[in-house]
Amino acid sequence: MRLFVAALLAVFAGSALAAEVRIRDYKFHPERITVKAGTTVKWVNDEKRASHSVWFRDERLPDSERLFAGDSHERKFDKPGTYRYTCGPHPEMLGVVEVTP
Numbered sequence: 001m002r003l004f005v006a007a008l009l010a011v012f013a014g015s016a017l018a019a020e021v022r023i024r025d026y027k028f029h030p031e032r033i034t035v036k037a038g039t040t041v042k043w044v045n046d047e048k049r050a051s052h053s054v055w056f057r058d059e060r061l062p063d064s065e066r067l068f069a070g071d072s073h074e075r076k077f078d079k080p081g082t083y084r085y086t087c088g089p090h091p092e093m094l095g096v097v098e099v100t101p
């Protein structure tokens with residue numbers, strides 16, 4: 001519910017700040033992305049079969065829902081910082097979102 005409200009607020013705020021990370025070959029592309037605070041990052045699973053997730057484990061957040069082929073996941077980053085994440089089923093998959101002021 002909280003995510004839904006956040007998404008709704010983002011829509012109403014008309015936020016144009018967006019960035020995309022594609023998932024394929026068991027990797028995040030790009031593995032490191034730099035965005036401005038207030039940006040919504042969207043992960044899209046481009047695999048034919050493999051499912052993945054987006055898990056900000058260091059922040060002790062719950063794992064995302066499982067992303068099957070074509071599914072996507074979004075998170076808005078309001079605070080500058082370095083956000084490392086992994087994939088729940090594949091801990092060898094690593095990614096970083098660098099958020100600048």
Ligand SMILES: [Cu+2]
Nearest residue numbers: 052053087090
């Ligand atoms: Cu994965």
